[in-house]
Amino acid sequence: MNLNNGISSLARASARRPWVTIGLWLASLAVSIGLIVTLLGSALVTEVEVMDNPESRQADTLITDRLAQPIDPEAESTDDELIIVRSATFTVDSPVYRNAVQNLYRDILGLGEDVIKGANNYFQTGDETLVSADRHSLMIPLLMPENGLDYVDQVYAVGDAFAAANTEFEIFYTGTASFDADTTKLAEETMSKGETIGILVALVVLAVVFGALVAATLPIALGIVAIVAALGLTSLVGQAMDLSFFVTNMVTMMGLAVGIDYSLFIVSRYREERRKGLDKVEAIAVTSRTANKAIFFSGITVVLALVGLLVFPLSIFKSMGIGSILVVVTAIVASMTLLPAIISLLGDRINKVRMPFSARADRKESEAVTGFWAGMVKVVTHKPVISMVIVAGILVAALAPYFDKNTGMSGISGLPDDLRAKAGFMVLVEEFHIGMDAPAIIAVDGDIDAAATQAAIARLLEDIESNSAFSGASVVPYADKDLAIIYAALAGDPQSLDSMNAVTALRNDYIPAAFAGAPASALVTGATAGTLDFNATTDQYTPIIFAFVLALSFVILTVAFRSVVIPATAILMNLLSVGAAYGLLVLVFQQGVGASLFGFIQVEVIESWLPLMLFALLFGLSMDYQVFLLSRIRERYLKTGNTADAVAFGLSSTGKLITGAALIMVAVFGGFALGDMVMFQQMGFGLAVAVLVDATLVRCVLVPATMTLLGKANWYLPKWLNWLPNISLGETDEIPAAAAYHAPHRLPALPGFGPVPSPALVRINDQVIEDRSK
Numbered sequence: 001m002n003l004n005n006g007i008s009s010l011a012r013a014s015a016r017r018p019w020v021t022i023g024l025w026l027a028s029l030a031v032s033i034g035l036i037v038t039l040l041g042s043a044l045v046t047e048v049e050v051m052d053n054p055e056s057r058q059a060d061t062l063i064t065d066r067l068a069q070p071i072d073p074e075a076e077s078t079d080d081e082l083i084i085v086r087s088a089t090f091t092v093d094s095p096v097y098r099n100a101v102q103n104l105y106r107d108i109l110g111l112g113e114d115v116i117k118g119a120n121n122y123f124q125t126g127d128e129t130l131v132s133a134d135r136h137s138l139m140i141p142l143l144m145p146e147n148g149l150d151y152v153d154q155v156y157a158v159g160d161a162f163a164a165a166n167t168e169f170e171i172f173y174t175g176t177a178s179f180d181a182d183t184t185k186l187a188e189e190t191m192s193k194g195e196t197i198g199i200l201v202a203l204v205v206l207a208v209v210f211g212a213l214v215a216a217t218l219p220i221a222l223g224i225v226a227i228v229a230a231l232g233l234t235s236l237v238g239q240a241m242d243l244s245f246f247v248t249n250m251v252t253m254m255g256l257a258v259g260i261d262y263s264l265f266i267v268s269r270y271r272e273e274r275r276k277g278l279d280k281v282e283a284i285a286v287t288s289r290t291a292n293k294a295i296f297f298s299g300i301t302v303v304l305a306l307v308g309l310l311v312f313p314l315s316i317f318k319s320m321g322i323g324s325i326l327v328v329v330t331a332i333v334a335s336m337t338l339l340p341a342i343i344s345l346l347g348d349r350i351n352k353v354r355m356p357f358s359a360r361a362d363r364k365e366s367e368a369v370t371g372f373w374a375g376m377v378k379v380v381t382h383k384p385v386i387s388m389v390i391v392a393g394i395l396v397a398a399l400a401p402y403f404d405k406n407t408g409m410s411g412i413s414g415l416p417d418d419l420r421a422k423a424g425f426m427v428l429v430e431e432f433h434i435g436m437d438a439p440a441i442i443a444v445d446g447d448i449d450a451a452a453t454q455a456a457i458a459r460l461l462e463d464i465e466s467n468s469a470f471s472g473a474s475v476v477p478y479a480d481k482d483l484a485i486i487y488a489a490l491a492g493d494p495q496s497l498d499s500m501n502a503v504t505a506l507r508n509d510y511i512p513a514a515f516a517g518a519p520a521s522a523l524v525t526g527a528t529a530g531t532l533d534f535n536a537t538t539d540q541y542t543p544i545i546f547a548f549v550l551a552l553s554f555v556i557l558t559v560a561f562r563s564v565v566i567p568a569t570a571i572l573m574n575l576l577s578v579g580a581a582y583g584l585l586v587l588v589f590q591q592g593v594g595a596s597l598f599g600f601i602q603v604e605v606i607e608s609w610l611p612l613m614l615f616a617l618l619f620g621l622s623m624d625y626q627v628f629l630l631s632r633i634r635e636r637y638l639k640t641g642n643t644a645d646a647v648a649f650g651l652s653s654t655g656k657l658i659t660g661a662a663l664i665m666v667a668v669f670g671g672f673a674l675g676d677m678v679m680f681q682q683m684g685f686g687l688a689v690a691v692l693v694d695a696t697l698v699r700c701v702l703v704p705a706t707m708t709l710l711g712k713a714n715w716y717l718p719k720w721l722n723w724l725p726n727i728s729l730g731e732t733d734e735i736p737a738a739a740a741y742h743a744p745h746r747l748p749a750l751p752g753f754g755p756v757p758s759p760a761l762v763r764i765n766d767q768v769i770e771d772r773s774k
Contacts, residue, residue: 011288014340015281021341025334029225032232040231043238044245051313054533055507059443059525066481081142081152081175083108083159084427089168091135098123100169101138104162108142111158115151118143132431139432148177149184156420174424182421183677190675191249194684198256198668205667206264209660213353215267218342222334223259227252229334230327237322244316247323255327256668257621258302261661262295262335265628268657270343271350280347284340290635292336297560298627299332302620304552308545309616313537320613328620376655377648377704384705391701395693398580401587407538408605409531411495414678416601429492438494438527440470440503442486442511446520448479456518457484463510464488469502486522494528497604503528535608542612549619559724560627561634563715569706570630573698574622578615581690585610589682600685601678610682618690621665625658625699633707634715643711647704655700662695 014021085104090097105121120141122130130139144151152173159171199220206216230251234243269291273283306328309321343350380387415422442460447453457475464473464486471491477484488506490499503524511522550571557567585606587593592602633650637643666688673684707714717724 010336011292011340012281012285014337015284015344018341018344021337022345025225025338025341028232029228032229032235035232035235036228039235039239040248043235043243044247045242049242049315051315052537054530054537055523056525056529056533059441059523059529062443062445062523063441063483063485063525066478066483081144081148081155081177082173082424082428083140083142083155084137084172084174084424084431085140086137086170086172086427086431087168088136092122092131092138093135096168097138100162100166101140104159105140107158107162108140108155111151111154115144115154116142117145134431137427137431139428142175144177149181152177152181172420172424172427174421174428178421178424182419183415186415186419186675186677187249187680190672190677190680191252193674194668194671194680195252195256197671197674198664201667202256202260202664205660205663206260209264209656210267210271212351214346215271215350218267218339218350219260219263221342222263222331222339223256225334225338226259226327226331227255229330230255230323233326233330234323237326242315243322244319246316247319250320251323251327253668253672254324254617255331257665258299258328258624259331259334260664261621261624262299262331263339264657264661264664265295265654266291266335266339267343267350272653274348280344284343288336288340290631294627294631295335296332297556298624299328301553301556301623301627302328304556305549305616305620305623307552308549309613311545311548312541312612314534314609317609317613321616324617376700377651380701380704381644381647381708384708387701388705388709391697391705392576394697395576395580397583398587398693399576399583401584401591402579402582404590405582405586406497406590406605407535407608407611408497408500409495410601410603410605410607410678412493413496414601414603416676419676425493439490440488440506440524440528441526442488442506442522442524444484444486444520444522446482446518448477448482448484448520450519452518453484453520456514456520457486460486460510460514460522463514464506467502467505469498490528494526495531499528500532503532507532531608538608538612545612546615549616553619553623557623557627558717558721561630561715562717562724564718564721565710565714565716566630569710569714570623570626573702573706574619574626574694576702577622577690577694577698578618580693581614581618581686582611584689585682585686588685589678598685599674600681601676603678607679607682610679610686614683614686614690617687618694621687621691622694622698625661625695626703628658629654629699629703637715643714644708647707651700651704658695658699662691665691 083104085101087097092098092101101121102123105119105123109116109119120127120130122128122138122140130141132138142155144155155177156173159173163169163171202220202223203216206219207213210216231248234247234251237243266287269287270283273286274280278286303325306321306324309317309324312318412422412425417423417426444453444457461473461475464470469491471489473486473488475484475486490502492498503526507524507529511524515522553571554567557570558564561567588595588598589600589603590606595602629650632654633646636649637646640646669684669687669691671684672680673688675681675684
């Protein structure tokens with residue numbers, strides 16, 4: 001199988017009919033925008049669906065089945081919300097306090113039933129649980145529609161107006177609606193900041209790399225096109241299945257990263273071929289046979305890595321995987337069609353608006369290996385063992401902290417203190433000694449009236465009361481349904497380590513001890529239990545997904561480079577990059593080393609979903625660089641047969657591109673890390689540091705050192721694998737220089753057989769060349 005003809009024909013057709021190609025893309029973008037406007041909103045959900053059957057889901061199913069009622073068409077789901085009124089001057093027993101709160105309560109109800117479905121007022125009910133111990137603070141519970149985040153600003157407006165008119169009182173807000181609204185707004189601001197920083201830095205870096213502003217804008221334009229097209233496809237997919245709202249974040253982030261990456265490589269190769277003297281269309285065709293083919297296979301590797309996310313039985317992972325795959329595919333298609341069409345129209349005008357520092361870029365391309373990257377290779381290849389040991393040691397040292405990690409959900413602790421909903425939560429904990437309304441829920445299944453079951457429940461309640469992580473417990477029996485539900489309220493953040501440990505103790509210690517011998521069993525659900533089950537599922541699926549991604553990547557790289565050594569070393573190096581990122585995440589966020597320097601929030605845990613997601617993303621992105629670099633190395637090796645020379649040439653010709661692409665990715669990911677939510681900080685930092693490590697220590701040191709040591713063994717393919725299709729990655733239509741050079745050294749032809757190659761020559765993909773690196 002040879003992809004040269006297909007990819008080259010596609011690029012030639014696009015270049016020869018640029019307006020047709022661009023017109024088709026404009027029509028596609030118009031359709032995509034229409035789909036985004038009309039369908040994207042309905043395709044996205046905030047809920048996370050678990051697709052396996054952990055204990056928390058079993059408990060939810062048990063409760064739902066036993067307590068199922070006829071569906072009331074008028075019934076609506078609601079969000080909980082709390083307004084906290086605090087006064088340093090008055091207590092709730094003061095007439096001034098009473099009058100002020102009743103006025104506030106009246107104004108809140110005045111928002112109408114579309115906004116407030118229900119409310120509670122201490123001065124009407126006399127419920128002392130709504131009053132703080134010092135009687136200076138009071139809660140007003142509210143019920144809002146399920147999409148309460150869309151209306152909570154109206155509640156804020158009423159409360160803020162009250163506080164402005166009554167200076168003796170403070171108003172705080174917390175609850176589902178306010179947290180959803182505040183975190184959604186914060187996430188949007190973070191994404192906007194990341195995109196803005198990424199695009200600005202990308203423009204500067206591309207201008208430096210290309211030395212021309214027109215060429216620098218093409219990668220950014222292609223990245224935006226890929227994002228819009230992928231969001232349109234996402235809108236369609238979302239009609240068949242619910243997608244997490246995080247999918248848009250992933251599409252934007254990955255679209256900027258790979259879109260810029262791919263077009264950077266293509267535009268650079270096209271300009272290189274033009275400097276060699278090829279005409280415009282032929283330069284596009286050569287670029288498609290080399291750069292585009294490398295991008296096609298690096299893209300396949302990225303997609304395979306992302307497919308690993310689809311294996312995980314959680315809707316948010318599947319959503320992020322689908323979004324990322326769609327944007328990678330659209331970026332590949334755009335690079336093979338739209339980019340050649342635009343380049344064809346621009347021609348040499350691609351070099352317009354020259355930068356002052358770009359004079360050297362005009363000199364004719366030479367195949368001589370010179371410059372900074374050649375010097376780097378010379379240093380590394382002179383002492384390959386020492387270079388490899390030093391860098392590998394650094395990466396292993398960076399990985400070490402990962403083994404002390406705690407995984408979970410940062411929850412409220414991962415939000416900035418000045419977030420309105422978090423400030424209200426802190427007052428709730430301080431004044432009322434309760435956390436969010438997210439208790440551990442224990443479903444007791446069995447003969448509830450039996451004496452042994454009653455004794456078991458009583459003992460369990462005693463154990464819960466003895467644990468300070470719980471703030472109390474209550475029992476709701478349904479004896480006629482063989483069910484009882486115990487609500488164990490958590491004293492603080494339901495996602496904190498204390499809460500996690502308390503629910504773990506509930507499952508592993510309290511329930512087994514209490515219900516031993518009782519004619520009933522108990523299952524635990526709730527937000528904290530759900531997180532524990534998610535962590536357990538992650539631990540179960542991580543080795544499966546790792547094995548899946550690594551195996552498929554090995555197969556693809558083996559086919560692409562017709563070597564078993566190249567994929568093995570590439571996978572090992574990429575794992576080192578990912579591992580270093582894991583360790584640095586723990587060092588900075590969990591252990592706090594340098595957290596304040598970067599402006600990060602130190603938390604107790606690393607987000608439990610992050611390591612697996614980082615692996616899928618980083619493994620794919622790292623393979624981008626590896627394929628780009630190795631394709632140029634192999635291309636040179638097939639011409640010269642000299643591994644050392646091929647490594648030096650490959651790195652010198654791609655080093656600037658890899659570094660530029662890495663800086664852009666670091667800027668894009670780093671922009672997200674500058675946000676105020678710790679989940680974005682961890683994700684952005686992990687991606688940025690891994691890309692930086694990969695593009696510097698791995699590609700500039702480990703790759704040349706390893707390939708120098710291995711020599712011709714790099715290209716080893718067992719004879720029993722010769723049946724593999726010949727993809728010809730790294731090959732061109734040029735006559736190998738090595739073949740011409742070695743023609744005089746061939747032995748005389750034997751009758752009926754033709755020339756016999758010298759034993760010193762080796763056969764690579766049916767091209768006879770000599771390896772002179774050893």
